[in-house]
Amino acid sequence: MTKRHQAKHKIDRRMGQNVWGRPKSPVNRREYGPGQHGQRRKGKLSDYGVQLRAKQKLRGYYGNITERQFRGIYEEAIQMKGDSGAHLIALLERRLDATVYRAKLVPTIFGAASPSAHVTEDAFERIVKVMIDGIRDAGPLDAVYLDLHGAMVSEHFDDGEGEILRRVRQVIGDRLPLVVSLDLHANVTPDMVHRADALIAYRTYPHVDMADTGRAAARHLALLLREGQHFEKAFRQLPFLIPLSWQCTSDFPTKGIYQELAAMENAAVPTLSFCPGFPAADFADCGPSVFACGRTQRDAQAAVDRLARLIESHERDFDGRIYAPDEGVQLAMQLSRTAQKPIIIADTQDNPGAGGDSDTTGMLRALVRNNATRAAIGAIYDPASAKAAHDAGVGATVTLALGGKSGIPGDAPFEATFRIEKLSDGKFVAPGPYFGGRDMDMGPSAALRIGDISVVVSSHKAQLADQAMFRYVGIEPTEQAILVNKSSVHFRADFEPIAEKLLICAAPGAMPADPALLPWTKLRSGVRLKPNGPAFTSLHPSKPHSTAIG
Numbered sequence: 001m002t003k004r005h006q007a008k009h010k011i012d013r014r015m016g017q018n019v020w021g022r023p024k025s026p027v028n029r030r031e032y033g034p035g036q037h038g039q040r041r042k043g044k045l046s047d048y049g050v051q052l053r054a055k056q057k058l059r060g061y062y063g064n065i066t067e068r069q070f071r072g073i074y075e076e077a078i079q080m081k082g083d084s085g086a087h088l089i090a091l092l093e094r095r096l097d098a099t100v101y102r103a104k105l106v107p108t109i110f111g112a113a114s115p116s117a118h119v120t121e122d123a124f125e126r127i128v129k130v131m132i133d134g135i136r137d138a139g140p141l142d143a144v145y146l147d148l149h150g151a152m153v154s155e156h157f158d159d160g161e162g163e164i165l166r167r168v169r170q171v172i173g174d175r176l177p178l179v180v181s182l183d184l185h186a187n188v189t190p191d192m193v194h195r196a197d198a199l200i201a202y203r204t205y206p207h208v209d210m211a212d213t214g215r216a217a218a219r220h221l222a223l224l225l226r227e228g229q230h231f232e233k234a235f236r237q238l239p240f241l242i243p244l245s246w247q248c249t250s251d252f253p254t255k256g257i258y259q260e261l262a263a264m265e266n267a268a269v270p271t272l273s274f275c276p277g278f279p280a281a282d283f284a285d286c287g288p289s290v291f292a293c294g295r296t297q298r299d300a301q302a303a304v305d306r307l308a309r310l311i312e313s314h315e316r317d318f319d320g321r322i323y324a325p326d327e328g329v330q331l332a333m334q335l336s337r338t339a340q341k342p343i344i345i346a347d348t349q350d351n352p353g354a355g356g357d358s359d360t361t362g363m364l365r366a367l368v369r370n371n372a373t374r375a376a377i378g379a380i381y382d383p384a385s386a387k388a389a390h391d392a393g394v395g396a397t398v399t400l401a402l403g404g405k406s407g408i409p410g411d412a413p414f415e416a417t418f419r420i421e422k423l424s425d426g427k428f429v430a431p432g433p434y435f436g437g438r439d440m441d442m443g444p445s446a447a448l449r450i451g452d453i454s455v456v457v458s459s460h461k462a463q464l465a466d467q468a469m470f471r472y473v474g475i476e477p478t479e480q481a482i483l484v485n486k487s488s489v490h491f492r493a494d495f496e497p498i499a500e501k502l503l504i505c506a507a508p509g510a511m512p513a514d515p516a517l518l519p520w521t522k523l524r525s526g527v528r529l530k531p532n533g534p535a536f537t538s539l540h541p542s543k544p545h546s547t548a549i550g
């Protein structure tokens with residue numbers, strides 16, 4: 001750690017600025033340097049003076065580095081190709097990173113599951129116990145970093161992550177820095193904001209910025225640890241739910257909102273996040289939110305308010321066309337006549353990444369009913385059918401009651417005779433940007449064929465978000481006219497480059513594309529169940545609920 005040559009309040013006064021954003025800085029009261037009397041200056045600073053001040057500020061901001069150290073970094077920056085100013089900042093930032101990377105990490109526990117209903121009390125208690133015990137037994141800590149999702153509802157806690165943070169604070173006290181990264185689908189609660197020093201969320205859907213989010217969390221930790229900087233927090237919940245399909249950050253309006261968000265971050269507001277939320281968790285705080293850390297309360301609040309206003313101004317734009325199964329398949333068949341690349345249909349309501357069963361048959365029926373050709377659908381989760389295919393062997397024909405075993409209203413097993421094209425043990429690598437080279441295990445799997453339609457059948461569930469999830473059973477996705485993917489948005493990371501056009505279809509499934517169709521009971525009053533949709537009326541109006549904290 002660099003030696004501190006001067007007390008922070010002295011540096012603040014010399015610079016005439018609250019460099020660290022501390023609430024106790026003397027310049028909060030007197031915004032002028034020592035020896036000056038009142039706000040009036042003796043004329044403007046010279047160019048040299050402006051540059052000197054900028055340099056001194058950088059030196060202070062990045063750890064009170066010495067003149068010699070700064071000169072070394074400057075020399076390095078001007079040797080590099082490109083914008084020397086940007087290089088200088090990057091090198092200074094790396095010093096902050098080093099603070100964290102030099103830190104000794106004490107891991108506690110990692111756990112993940114496909115989204116489904118409530119986390120059981122048993123699972124929650126056992127997993128959180130390992131985490132809390134790990135933190136307690138780690139010895140003296142400088143900070144705690146947690147990588148949480150943010151939309152957990154357990155059998156016994158509506159705000160799962162809020163409860164985790166409450167228990168962590170019980171162990172570490174109020175003063176130890178606690179920084180948390182979150183998924184873009186986090187349903188952030190006032191309690192979560194209150195307990196963490198900073199919450200920092202992904203900015204991409206399909207999620208491809210997990211590492212960037214970790215880096216942002218590390219950077220913020222460095223500001224807290226190395227700089228001893230203090231930040232105020234601001235938080236706002238938005239008054240309408242955003243359907244998953246229109247949260248995609250490749251499309252209007254979400255793309256532009258995140259561009260604006262990135263442009264709004266600066267030294268005064270080092271982190272700003274927007275979570276569109278997971279619009280299927282039935283509890284009071286479900287829905288989109290915006291939150292920030294700022295040097296001052298006013299900085300943080302202004303950024304949050306401005307971003308919230310921007311999002312609210314786009315309420316009507318979080319909308320688009322969703323087709324009925326036959327309608328979508330017929331349109332895809334028509335488009336495919338002149339298309340160079342596959343037409344891809346998102347079977348969004350059966351997306352296992354959002355709580356779907358990955359076994360509904362509505363889209364397969366529509367493909368068969370309309371005699372679609374060169375079509376493939378994946379992946380239908382049905383261990384019994386996969387086993388039957390493995391028992392019969394490649395080239396055989398089998399009559400199956402395929403999928404449809406989850407009891408979804410309007411869905412049923414699809415009884416038909418299929419030819420077995422290829423078998424697999426389900427183990428392969430998914431190299432696309434969403435899974436990012438992860439080892440996959442779909443369990444015993446098969447490619448079945450009916451007419452000119454191929455069906456991927458698996459024994460484990462996973463969202464169809466990588467081209468390899470067709471290839472592992474011998475189906476080449478780029479050679480199909482129509483692909484049906486059991487996914488809402490994540491598939492787009494790997495499939496958009498090979499798609500002529502994307503369509504969204506709503507076949508019967510567990511995750512309605514329209515959140516207004518869910519049987520809400522606990523949402524806070526007044527939240528619109530979809531953009532410009534009907535407002536929810538609380539069944540328990542006596543309990544007041546705050547939607548913003550300072």
Ligand SMILES: [Zn+2]
Nearest residue numbers: 183184185207
């Ligand atoms: Zn997510």
